[in-house]
Amino acid sequence: MITPPPATDNPPAPGGDGFTFSSTGRDPDIAFAEYRQLYANGSDVERVDGPFHADVTAWRLGNMLLFDRHIDGLIHSRTARVASDGFDHFVLYALIDGEILGSPESRFERARAGDIVLLDASLPTRTQAIGAHYLTVSIARHLVEAIVDHPSRLHGTVLPPPSTLILIDFLASLAHRAPDIAKGAMPNLSRVLVDLLGIALAGRSRPGSETRQQNFLRRQAVETYIARHLGDRRLSAETIGEATGISRSSLYRLYDRQGGIARLIQLRRLDAVRAAIEAGSTASLSELAQHYGFASEAHMSRVFSEVNGRAPGAYRREVQATPDEGVLTARRRWIGWMSELS
Numbered sequence: 001m002i003t004p005p006p007a008t009d010n011p012p013a014p015g016g017d018g019f020t021f022s023s024t025g026r027d028p029d030i031a032f033a034e035y036r037q038l039y040a041n042g043s044d045v046e047r048v049d050g051p052f053h054a055d056v057t058a059w060r061l062g063n064m065l066l067f068d069r070h071i072d073g074l075i076h077s078r079t080a081r082v083a084s085d086g087f088d089h090f091v092l093y094a095l096i097d098g099e100i101l102g103s104p105e106s107r108f109e110r111a112r113a114g115d116i117v118l119l120d121a122s123l124p125t126r127t128q129a130i131g132a133h134y135l136t137v138s139i140a141r142h143l144v145e146a147i148v149d150h151p152s153r154l155h156g157t158v159l160p161p162p163s164t165l166i167l168i169d170f171l172a173s174l175a176h177r178a179p180d181i182a183k184g185a186m187p188n189l190s191r192v193l194v195d196l197l198g199i200a201l202a203g204r205s206r207p208g209s210e211t212r213q214q215n216f217l218r219r220q221a222v223e224t225y226i227a228r229h230l231g232d233r234r235l236s237a238e239t240i241g242e243a244t245g246i247s248r249s250s251l252y253r254l255y256d257r258q259g260g261i262a263r264l265i266q267l268r269r270l271d272a273v274r275a276a277i278e279a280g281s282t283a284s285l286s287e288l289a290q291h292y293g294f295a296s297e298a299h300m301s302r303v304f305s306e307v308n309g310r311a312p313g314a315y316r317r318e319v320q321a322t323p324d325e326g327v328l329t330a331r332r333r334w335i336g337w338m339s340e341l342s
């Protein structure tokens with residue numbers, strides 16, 4: 001067993017960027033049905049014989065999704081849905097206690113305390129948690145590409161201690177401190193994660209090319225600048241290029257997978273609007289549009305609908321009608337996070 005930081009209630013991050021779920025003290029059948037509903041966007045869930053338990057706390061930390069999970073008696077499977085859901089990120093499992101059983105699809109057999117498992121969300125997986133306390137972090141593919149060539153070859157890789165322990169300590173500290181992390185600091189967290197993952201992978205894979213490493217640093221500079229100037233309507237490829245020294249053509253190549261730099265700015269603004277609504281902001285939609293740099297309320301509403309499937313007014317009514325921290329609230333937030341993970 002790995003010793004985590006001192007226990008806390010681990011509340012979700014402020015501003016609507018977290019959620020909790022617990023089966024403790026509840027009817028197991030009802031709790032499992034809600035848990036399966038919570039995961040319906042990303043995984044098929046099955047119970048196995050024996051006790052069932054699930055306590056999950058989740059946080060959105062910039063472009064990382066961090067989960068602290070205590071799971072027993074469950075199988076999570078992504079064998080049937082990978083061809084249709086379009087997920088393209090990586091997931092790291094950091095085992096603190098218990099075991100996780102793999103499968104042929106997952107390309108590993110078993111992980112124990114101190115191990116880190118790397119899984120490619122674009123490939124099939126099937127895992128079973130046995131009395132497991134583990135941290136998972138979902139990160140964009142380009143972060144893994146910064147440290148290794150051909151990241152898909154890492155799918156199912158189990159990294160053993162002691163090379164993993166600093167990274168596990170870092171993730172445990174994030175889980176412990178998540179509610180207190182300032183939003184302005186979040187763009188730098190992924191760089192620390194990448195550096196520590198590189199340490200854990202040392203000697204086990206071919207390092208990423210110098211160009212990809214440079215692109216990672218450029219992305220960090222761009223993300224930091226966008227986060228600090230999100231409300232400025234002048235924010236554009238031109239202003240970002242002037243501030244970071246990155247040419248317009250390089251910016252477009254960096255974010256080609258996300259649809260270009262203008263699309264990235266748009267997604268970050270939509271994320272901010274969604275989080276404000278989730279947090280119960282009483283600002284009018286017009287005020288939100290102005291505060292987060294949209295050209296108009298109509299423009300914000302149109303692109304919000306494209307990404308979230310309903311207009312911001314309808315989204316706000318849904319938030320107001322849903323009991324806070326219920327499974328519908330948690331699922332809605334998670335779906336929003338996944339649509340913006342890049």
